Amino acid sequence: MATKLSGKMVIGQSGGPTVVINQSLVGAVLAARKQSNITGILGARHGIAGILKEDFIDLTTQSVEQLELVATTPAAALGSVRLKPGQAECEKVFEVFRKHDVRYFFYIGGNDSAETAHIIAEMAKQANYDFCTVHIPKTIDNDLKVTDHCPGYASAARFVALAFMGDDRDNRALEGIKVNVVMGRNAGFLTAASALARQEERDGPHLIYLPERVFDVDKFKQDVRAVVAKYGRCVVAASEGISDKDGNPISTTGERDSHGNIQLSGTGALGDTLAALVKEAFPGQKVRVRADTFGYLQRSFPTIVSAVDAKEARMVGDYAVNHAVATGEPGSVAIRRLSSKPYSSECFITPLSSVAREATAMKDEYINAAGNDVTQAWLDYVAPLVGELPKMGRL
Amino acid sequence: MATKLSGKMVIGQSGGPTVVINQSLVGAVLAARKQSNITGILGARHGIAGILKEDFIDLTTQSVEQLELVATTPAAALGSVRLKPGQAECEKVFEVFRKHDVRYFFYIGGNDSAETAHIIAEMAKQANYDFCTVHIPKTIDNDLKVTDHCPGYASAARFVALAFMGDDRDNRALEGIKVNVVMGRNAGFLTAASALARQEERDGPHLIYLPERVFDVDKFKQDVRAVVAKYGRCVVAASEGISDKDGNPISTTGERDSHGNIQLSGTGALGDTLAALVKEAFPGQKVRVRADTFGYLQRSFPTIVSAVDAKEARMVGDYAVNHAVATGEPGSVAIRRLSSKPYSSECFITPLSSVAREATAMKDEYINAAGNDVTQAWLDYVAPLVGELPKMGRL
The missing domain is CATH 3.40.50.450 (Rossmann fold)
Structure with missing residues (x-):
């Protein structure tokens, strides 16, 4: 011009x-x-x-x-x-x-x-x-x-990492199984940021489920049982967008926005569904299971x-x-x-x-083979964006 | 001695x-x-x-x-x-x-x-x-x-106030009705701290429901309709412990801990129930309704x-x-x-x-006559505990 x-x-x-x-x-x-x-x-x-x-x-x-x-x-x-x-x-x-x-x-x-x-x-x-x-x-x-x-991503990722840091300490104090549902319709980037909460080997989240991988209910139950057997407790990070092998969301209210996107946020339905599945994974046992859905705080929480x-x-x-x-x-x-x-x-x-229309998702190299965690390559990618996190003290 | x-x-x-x-x-x-x-x-x-x-x-x-x-x-x-x-x-x-x-x-x-x-x-x-x-x-x-x-209270109250500050800005940006469920089994102190989020007259939360007052479904619907008529949107703070006139919790999973307390946290059930009630309040209208349950982050979020x-x-x-x-x-x-x-x-x-056994709840002077908000006396009590909050900018 x-x-x-x-x-x-x-x-x-x-x-x-x-x-x-x-x-x-x-x-x-x-x-x-x-x-x-x-x-x-x-x-x-x-x-x-x-x-x-x-x-x-x-x-x-x-x-x-x-x-x-x-x-x-x-x-x-x-x-x-x-x-x-x-x-x-x-x-x-x-x-x-x-x-x-x-x-x-x-x-x-x-x-x-x-x-x-x-x-x-x-x-x-x-x-x-x-x-x-x-x-x-x-x-x-x-x-x-x-x-x-x-x-916008790195701050939301920082919220998620901080949330998991505190929540993992809470879960360690009062042991049980805790499921936290994280935003991210088709991409697991935000859920995957939960891995930054880990500072020692036993720290949660112990399992991370991303929409890039099929969510298999039986595999999920096995995974949780294995973590509980090892640590006596389990913290799970689950993307709101996880779907079964046919691409059906694990839980949804069915409502859609004007872009035709199904409403996944602003409801505790998925968390409650996953908590119920966890209880099924321990038949006849009294297990303490809680689920939180981080919701809109992920994109709006100040400071x-x-x-x-x-x-x-x-x-x-x-x-x-x-x-x-x-x-x-x-x-x-x-x-x-x-x-x-x-x-x-x-x-x-x-x-x-x-950039228009089509979105992208997490690269394969960022997701572990079992499809229930992230890799070191992911941590190398995300850590500099989120910045330094407070060190958790322990006795 | x-x-x-x-x-x-x-x-x-x-x-x-x-x-x-x-x-x-x-x-x-x-x-x-x-x-x-x-x-x-x-x-x-x-x-x-x-x-x-x-x-x-x-x-x-x-x-x-x-x-x-x-x-x-x-x-x-x-x-x-x-x-x-x-x-x-x-x-x-x-x-x-x-x-x-x-x-x-x-x-x-x-x-x-x-x-x-x-x-x-x-x-x-x-x-x-x-x-x-x-x-x-x-x-x-x-x-x-x-x-x-x-x-322990003031920090949780600070989390709640900050959460409502950001969430109210979010609700103002994408208008609709937002319900946030706050911890507090029998006492509304934490839910009431949401009022600290307000910096101008139009700011949310616009309605605050505490366990100290009977939760009446019809009154709730009227309240929400009145706020929407005035501001075109509505942010609601609801205690997880709100109950009907017979003392029955509005929503619960029925699980109890070893102290005999009903499980109210770690589930999105109440938020989803309240969101459904809001939709009923606007029959035949397409309203954007979302609910978040702040959950365990209130007691564990660092920083x-x-x-x-x-x-x-x-x-x-x-x-x-x-x-x-x-x-x-x-x-x-x-x-x-x-x-x-x-x-x-x-x-x-x-x-x-x-101190043992019996707990206390909010004084009458802290709750407004309509039972859907707090008073200036409450703000005077709680503000010094929570400390200075960031100022929200606006255009």
Whole structure:
């Protein structure tokens, strides 16, 4: 593009929030303020839904102090949405953009949001409307393609690791079998982060079940019995997305969102199902079995943010704006890991089509042969993202 | 008592752990090391169960560095137990104490543990065995009589407040009705701490249901409809112990522990029941309803400890030992609040019989007239214990 695009920008947040999604928002807004050809900054309330209703917040003049407070606050400050716009809605989005002289659109979200951004970018091209759309990655599921990892993931992983550290001490104090259900519809990244809770060989979680492997009820019962025989107790990490060999979720309420995804979170059904299975595994014996479902705290609990995550979430927002202004080319921001020790990373741009729609899952090398634990390669991947964890004392 | 008791001490931990229960342990152990007439310090593994099996850890010589690491680690480092000893078991306990020349017994726990301590103290008196038992208070439920509040409570309350702060932001971003189930069998102290999450008038939790008030299903539906009409969303805090007018728990698995208490935690049943009721409240409408049960994270999650709680948990352990050595009199340590602004407190001794068995619940002045919220008096009571909370930014 010979001349730089000049006009307003719209930024929106979409999908399940994270504790650092506002870092990306603030990173983008502060970068845009330095660009003279971005003539105004509009925040869309509740993503695409807000654009359709022309429900914008002017972010051109908010104080930096206020924005910095927003940056460290969990959950989408603009409001979020789970809406996959159809053809008619995309056309309406364009109408709004033209009306407000919007030339830049930044959408912070997961693969569904990347798809929305992609559709809008394609429409702009066909309409010969000079316009640039950049997708800013965000998801606690860590399931976006191309990127090494996704902003939002490491903090949720840190919550899960801390939760298992404390819960394992609790289970050691009052012995029994404890099942914890972790978020992650189709990818086990978040559940697998529970392994970071282990500091000594006897520490839990002792078993980790991921959606990347078939969940076999009989094998599960055998696994739990074996751990109890060895340690007198057992802590289990189970992904909410575990399914049987036919691909049926082990437990679900049957409700679906507007993307057609089955509701797995916001219910204790799977935990209770697994607890019942554990009791079956010890017929005639009085065993103490408890199940917790970590739920929405994984993506919203304040004060546990990973420092790497906060920094990178800011970085991808900043990079998206600078890339858009410099090149005018649509794309999705991705993260390349340069080094694990000491950890360092950089941003790059990948085509929207490479991230949109399809998600990814854990590599085989991260999962053990028995399909009930992770490998050292996984720990090497995830530990630098989550950061140092408190040392557990013991007598 | 004319001459000070001289001999070994046993210390044990009992009941549901907390994140500061080890502060009390370490406070007592370090105080005991300064007392020349405490000739040895034995930690009982899993409380009374460990004493019966003579399963002790020698705490006389552990390094202070190791003990300080234990102090900041969640959950009973000695192991805990839910065992109410009978007459025969208490006699066996004495046999073990005599055998090891144990003259001091410190039991860290709730009202059930105070009762155990009381029974043992009475037996010692009848047996003319020179011996001193002191109960060191601990419970996230905050339901001990006499004391202003219980060590362990404030940190759990801080977890609950932080969880609601983040979750309310999440609910604001993706609007709907969210129900969070909080621990607290018969007392609403922990559920009521959710009110600390509010920083502005529209912030959740918008409704708070405590076990001190009858839970009426129709009233609940009306309440939720009214909040949704006002704010377009609703966050509910519900105690796991809420019951109907006949005293029946709204939801339970029916399992009981050895104290005869019904199992309420470690299951998502109540959350799912309440979510189903919310859906019934909006017949024919598509409403987004989610429920989380905070579960064991409330008592075990590391890194969120209240500074006041950590300090006081240490203080009660230290006080118990110094009191026992100085007076030889049995009792339970309690906390007296001297001032709320700035916060200060001191320890005193109350008879074991005044704390044993019966628990307490929230005062009427802490609950609003409608029975679905707390009062300013409650916030004045709880805020200094929980400490400063992060400020939530907003656009």
